Amino acid sequence: MNRRLPPAARWLLHRAVGAVLVLWGAASLAFLVLHLVPGDPVTTLLGASATDSAALRQEILREYRLDDPLAVQYAAFLGRLATGDLGSSYQQQQPVSLIIGEQLGDTAQLSLSALVLLVAGALVTAAATAGRRRRVRGAVSGAELVAVSTPAFWLGIVLLTVFSFRLNLFPVAGAGDWRSLVLPVVTLAVPFGSLLAQVLREGMEAALHQPFALTARSRGLSGTALRLRHALRHAAVPAVTLSGWLAGGLLGGTVMVETVFARPGLGRVALDAISNRDIPVVVGLVLLSAAVYLVVNAFADLLCLWADPRLRSPA
Amino acid sequence: MTSPPTEAAIARPSFVPLRERLATFRPGLLLSVAVLVVAALACVAPGLLAPASPTDADPVAALLPPGGEHWFGTDQLGRDVYARVVHGARHSLLLGVGATALGVLVGLLIGLPSALLGRFADQVAMRSMDVMLALPELLLALLVIAVVGPSSVNAALAIAVSSVPGYARLVRGQAQVVRRAEYIRSAIGLGLRRRTVVLRHVVPNTLGPLVVPATLGVGTAIIAGSALSFLGLGPKAPTPEWGAMLAQGRDALQSAWWIAVFPGAAITLSVVAVTVVGRQLHIGLEGRPGR
Amino acid sequence: MTVSTTEPAPDAPDPADAANTEDAPDGPDAASPPDPTASALAVRSLTVSFGHGRRRRTVVHDVSLTLAPGECLALVGESGSGKSVTARSLIGLAGPDAAVRAEGLWVNGRDATGFRERDWRTVRGRVVGLVSQDALGALDPLRRIGAEVAEPLLVHSLATRAEVPGRVNALLAGAGVPEPEVRARQYPHQLSGGLRQRALIASATAGGPRVIVADEPTTALDVTVQARVLELLRELKESGTALLLISHDLAVVAQLADRIAVMTDGRVVESGPAADVLGAPVHPYTRTLIASVPGRRPPEPAPRAPAGEGDVRPLLSGTGLVKRYASPGGGRRTAVSHVDFTVAPGETLGVVGESGSGKSTLAALAMGLLAPDEGEVLLDGGPWSALDERRRRPLRRDIQLVHQDPLGSFDPRFTVRRILDEALSVAGPARAVRRRERAAELLDQVGLDPELLERRPARLSGGQRQRVAIARALATGPRLLVCDEPVSALDVTVQAQVLELLARLRETYGLAMLFISHDLAVVQQVSDRVLVMRDGVVVEQGPVAEVLGAPAHPYTRTLLASVPRLPDHAS
């Protein structure tokens, strides 16, 4: 039946099936992994509670159906997922969708701003330095190397100390106006942006060494026009294929940045939820990041197809 | 083998000529090698570089700024920061190397069968890798830590697990390229057994190109390890691990900057060194014709 | 920017590469006209080097050339001779790493020695156009043909945006591209090699240059296509454009050139009117070059197995072979369709065809590396393709492959010794010491110094590599060699030597060969019988003299007619 569909529809179908598989796998992975760990969710939830815990334990087990066999729990879990119900947090006793929804904005704002900054920065540096003289290139790529090699949290601490504590240029903490966003965004963008700049530059330089670059020059094209009109597009493909990884990296990076800058957001929700065995929240976050990854990758694939006609089907 | 023997329509991008890149990284390379030699020495025999104990507290000498007796100053407990940085090399660097080695090994164990066995094995393996890839590496590492608990070995394990899908895909891709290579056809044409072909040609030639990503991976793993330590999921105290030292020193940054700055610099410096050497390897290997 | 084609052959040059150049004429181009300002392109005493200090390497020495308006000057040389660097230096594109010095340089009569980048830009595309080899790489693969062709028009403001589509169509049509409106919207990879090359020529001529520098413009093309592209270049020349034609192929050059300059090792060793250079070469290198052109030697006396079919049991035969591939867009493509062939012991069967004719698939089928979808390959009258790999394995030593790309056929980690040792181990469980000796013997047999045993193939020249590949094939003591384009990637002098080696080995060992090539001349030189393939189908087969002497099939005739040949008067 697949055969009859037009290629585009087949491609879509293939992707959709793949996406569902990945989402199912990711959710199951998180669910099963957290059920295998030492310290059941109830123990964690009760903590050092000063209450008669046996009765409470029973109550919690009953409410979250944690006393069912794992297979039954898993089946129920999948059933709920299929209807789009992410369940309720053990720790916060609120619907997971609400918890994630509440904090999504801050994380999205942080990571999207960082994305814009890092892409713009990488494009500008790469275009300005690709194939340039050694000194310029060396200095810039050296700086990038240091940036890539510095843990983001450490960069964040240094930026905080210098720009907030010492110079008092930016607010210290939390989420507020745009000024409170500057340092976290820079912290998140610099390492990834440097990496992207390197990939872009390598791609551009590879393109500049290809025969068509010579041909283009032989038509009287200037070096700058060559970079912008020809080389950049060639560099786009390897750069775009990084985007899935980049999305993951940015989401992971928010954990550190939100911690260092004491910002609200999903990174810290994730940290709390994992350490507290708050399985529904973890599953929700895992699904969210998997979905982001899938969407970003699909988008990246489309972008590659747009950038490189050779990747389109020969039909 | 059912694909046509014609070349793919897409030209492989050529690499930047060896000369140019050699020239760019030359002084950096020497420095980097020097850094790595010192770091290796610090791993093997930290006592040679720093005779002071990294764990002995001396409350009287707490929070001394860098100076003659304590090159990097002392921390809140009066421990010598220099000694801690030197002794910390072992934990931070071994974590990086160990995590990468494990990640590559498991990547091989998944990627090779995936490329060499049938479609079904490939589908199963790669779908599983997709699932893992879909999660941010840090999230994956945190999940692993949640299962096995925090410790330096487990931090390495967590980082290794989160790096597995990347290596597995790399291995699979490389093995598929190698499998279709002309020299594999030649070996089959000679009448060699399949097992011989796989062990003598496919596996080693798949491994070779992993050297560079693995070297660069060591740097990434060191950073990831320091992040886990920073979040309190690293080795046991009072182990002098750089990420943990950073975490402990960060609150004192305003009054005693040296507690955090030196381990932070150590992380950056060693990752830079590893990366520079890795890139040099890359140039060396890719520059070789026929690769 | 560096020019990768100028990499010289790795350190140990093939004997042929080292053809002596000592007695090169001292003076510059004897034919250079006195007034360079009247030339289309002229250079005096050009020297180009790369690198600094001890790494400095000079690739062009003291080259002087003059291209008169409307003339075609051919610069001929093998790889590493410095011809491409020379050409690029003439349009200021030798790259930032190159140190270019010349006593004088004139572009369309203007003194270009003091040109800055800005000045060059006004010249390139407008006064001098460049057509390079391999249009797939020379056209930006990510841009439509139309955009590439239009680029010179826009860069030099020769057309407004609105005019561009019309101009592009005209240019493409002028270069002989059918349906120019459709092609302009396509991407380079969607065009055939011939059309791509035409599009590239259209783009080079878009700015109306007076001079075209054509660097190996037909090298990657099939002969029939090559013939048509050469025709296009001829038309260009006849319309008054001066042509600097750079090629390794004397036969191609002979079709077009008014004058020829022969380069080797960065020096012009001989130059003059085409007829003189080809007809009465002075320099030994030129003579070697001419002598190496395949198909020029008389067919060797046939000391071979009786050609009569039927009375000898064939060594290898295929009947009704069909092989299909899944094509990327879905559906199936037939690569080989109902092919029959036989190779008798000691006989050489030549298979000739253009790209996509299915000849490489046929080689793989013969080797038992591919299983036919229909039909069967028999070895000694017994099953071969039908065997399972376990049973076939012991028989594999009888049939060995020599591949077009020997480097790719060696494990990159292996030294020559290990390569040969591996093959010898298949031949029999001889002791290690014995295998060492055998490896040295094998190298000796293929004319290589045993010292090369410890080298890796990457550090050998192309000719040496192919010899190692042949030595490896011999190691198992085969009865049949399948040679898949064994000399296509080699320079012409090296090619001649390798062909000679193959001929010698065939006689020594009584080897049968299945010799596959796109080059009719080569096939003609080595084969007893020949099989002409097109689109997976055998159009004609029979003894060489019959098929190539009196072709029955129109395709064979076209093929024969397309092969560029040296004029008969060439020495």
Next chain:
Amino acid sequence: MPRRPAATTAATATALLVSLTACGGGGEQGEGKSGEPVRGGTFTYAAAVGTSCLDPHTSPGDITAVVQRNVFDSLVQLDGDGKLHPWLATSWTVSKDARTYTFELRDDVTFHDGTPFDAAAVKANLEHIKAPATKSLYASALLGPYSGSKVLGKHRIEIAFSEPNIPFLQAASTPYLGIASPTSLTKFKDQLCAGGKYSVGTGPFRSVRYVKNDRAEFARNDDYAWSPAGAKHQGPPLLDKLVVRFLPEDSVRSGALTSGQVDAAALPVTSAKAVQRDSSLRLNRRQAPGASYSLYLNTDRGPLRDERVRRAFQQSVDVGALIKSIYRGEYERAWSPLGPTTPAAYDGAIEGAISHDPAAAAKLLDEAGWSKKDAQGYRVKDGERLSLHWPFIGALVRDQRDVLGEAVQAELKKNGIDLVRDPVETGAYFERYGKGDYDVWDNAWVRADPAILAGFYLSTNLPSAGGQNVSRTRDKQVDAWLRAGAAESRPAEREKSYAKVERWAVDHATVLPLYVPVTTVGVSRKADGLTFDANAWPQFAGVWKTTR
């Protein structure tokens, strides 16, 4: 944020208030010369920890109490001096056997949602706390042996217990037993943890918004006319808005205060000195009552079963020197498991009960059979090293306790004791807590009543049963003393009972007290009126801004 193991609670009678107000300018805590009270403005407080649940009936966190005090009033008030005052209850009587409490309630109080406050509302709250579905982690324990309540009239209620419950009035004064609108308890049954608009009380502020890990916002309750009798400021707060921001990074929090982004902040001990020097800031400090920060030794497992080894543990550590060098005089060394500000609890005679005497400790260890040493210098017995495990959650360590822990570790190492600090994840942490799978456990717990000691030493209060008896002490005599304390209403007699337990705990080396926690709040001079309650928690109802 998960509740930390060292959670907290409230106060009772005669509290000894140690107010260490100190700063260059020398203003007195609570009332500034800096200016007349100004009406209006927003006051922002930076808290060190957040919480996953803001329902005080459920959550055990100190921070829940600090934040929700502004929304929920209690029946009675315990002031900073440890005196009880009427609040929502105008008066009360306690039966002789301390099992029945009768409260007369105010009749002029309405909840923020308009629901009138009455006896039925009190009953609904108590039932809510005890209901299993509430999953109360602390309030239910505070309510103790609650057996039911009777509505005796619209504004009269009788609360009954199955056992004598002297600490009840202190418990009733805490926000954990704060009274929420009965309407909200049913209507927002599943959202109470979410705080914000779901928190509906009678307090001086209305709860407006809560964003986890970020902030909680409150607006003045203009109708507020039932301030507790002991409060200096009566009536609606002067502030328009109150914002509590959650900034767990110490450096960020103190940076936010010094750069003027918040008006007050819970300060880490490391920045106290810097704030003191800053003339635009004021430092308010108060020692917290309840359990001091101590290391409890597991008497039920491994080498520490031997009292000699435990005593050697105590004597090997120079607590005084460590506290002085790490906390630079900000914190005082603790001598007893209870802090000196805990009402009816502390006998100064206990000071000096533990001496730093490594030589004596070494001798004790030799006697106990730990006489050999291995290559690393640790003591061994029967081939086993003298290793003691101390699990901790890295992410939750604060107050330089990691540094202190490493210092203790180093001290013990000198005497051949291998203290292994196991960084663990929350799940494993509480798993080990419940199973007693540890040798050393650290804890501190704020409560302004010595009854807290029962949590730590009553034999039935093992961690697995919901208690904090982490030393796993099971001693009949100790149980008897603790029961007597819970039934004794005379403060002096109570103190005797509890002092015996403290002395016993130290002498039998079940605990190594380290320091008395101090609540340290830095306040900008642009605001004033911040006070502490009996639990040393900051109170915001009387805060005002000094400038507009």
